[in-house]
Amino acid sequence: MTNFLKGLSAFPITPADAAGQVDTSALKRLLTPLVAARVDSIGLLGSTGSYPFLSRGERRRATDAALEQANGQVPVLVGIGALRTDEAIALAQDAKAAGAAAGLLAPVSYTPLTDAEVFEHFSAVAAASDLPICIYDNFGTTHFRFSANLIGRIAHIPGVVSVKSAAPAADLVAGHLAQLRAVVPPGFSVGFSGDWHATEALIAGGDAWYGVAAGLFPNACLAIVRAVQAGDVAEARRLDNAMQPLWALFKEFSSLRVMYAAAAIKGVEAVPPRPILPLPDVVQARIRTVLRELALG
Template identity: 35%
Template sequence: MSILGPLVAYLPTPRGSEGEVRTEPLEDLADRAIRAGASGIAVLGSTGGYPYLTPAERRLTVEAAVAAADGRVPVVAGVGAFTTDEVVVHTIVAERAGAAAVLLPTLAYLRLTDDEVIGLVEDVADAAQVPVWLYHNPVTTSFRYEVDTLVRAARVPGVGGVKDRGSDATELDARIRALVAQVPATVEVGCSGDVFGADGLLAGARTWHSGLASVLPAWYVAVATAAADGRADEARALMTRLAPVAELVVSLGGPRAVHAVARLTGVDAGVLPAPLRPVDGAGVTALAVALDALGDTPAL
């Protein structure tokens, strides 16, 4: 049985002009995603800007998301940090704040070895009281999980899922099929990326983890629902319409572009933490054109 369901929306962390975390718009983002049909929400992922937050701000963010979810869907909390001790502390705090699972990226200044990553997974899973999700994101962490290493990590007791990605639909399809065939049945195979997630679901993944779903939740729910139900033609047709927006978001820098999409759609996502800067005028114009061409949200 799927723990998280077909779509987890990864929320940005709204900040005010002084850099403070603003819980009201965060709760609104969470509620909006849940009402649109997201089967889970996540905070403190890449879209949430976890490296830019203090421990106290992280705790506040998880507490606000859990309060907004109010038991309707599970809340996943990112726990990435440079040292194992920090990750364990973030894990304990997230658990106490009500997170249903924690997301473990391979954050490091020096590129980690396979054995170091396995050691990190073992230490965190041993300390955790909730399932640990393994996060493969070589773009931001510089560590690439080969399938064999990810399978090895997924077999660590306490691991509840993997969030994998591929450079294109073909690679993602192959990775998901290999993982589904090799990881324990208790481990939920998921995929990330705003562009190829439907392909991952059609290949056998049970969950699509998406940052853009936080500001376009109804669209992503429609695609994920069709893909999870095996309606491949419908899922791909919907994704063809959504792809110009998703591809622009990737090219403009995911978290920055998610904030820009939020502004264009009238959603309060706050400001970016310095030194990050908003998408420039040309990028905003391109996003506005793509969103206009996208048209009305499809009916479920």
């Protein structure tokens, strides 16, 4: 397993104007502390990065800016999901040409997809791009539910190297992880998203945390990951428990909306892509209070 498929992958927002033009200067400002903290990887143009709202050209501009800012110090994983297979192939080829370490491929759809269609989609993108592919399992945004069997089949496609799966509750994560380990090849990276369940997923043996909060607060999230890696489960849980007020905001308002508000509080102004609206002032005040109390502001 390559190193960038372990540990903490930080997922920042992608600052852009109302017309969908990426603010590369603001993006670089967001990436600077991630590189300085030495997160294990950066997850560019993930769901938090609003990839479906951006054109191919803007996604390439964001990718080029991120690779320039990372400057080889931190691997960059790039979202390559698109409705059409040929578009996903083009995005994967763009990411490969820019120097991305891997592509995050979600089965984006309007018409609900079948397992056979998703398998062929991954096969085509992997074959045509020569880019390592991470299975991007995010039912909350794609509304496609991966079975363990389908993940196992896709994991054996040459070039598919990892899966990012939504972490279940603490009492279910060990079973979920065992299910996946049973069907993927040896050394295949099994990582988890869903910040409020991620610590227990790591403790259970998950390889990576694909973290939304890490896109703005890398040091707080890295402390949790490094505690788990050091075998200090009690410390990891203590640190995770301290973050519960932020996790509660994520669950109530969505991590995407909260992160846009938090970025503005930290001095990076960006508007969510319409039709998503900024959170009301009263909610932003709550976010500001939580960040101050957690010393994250």
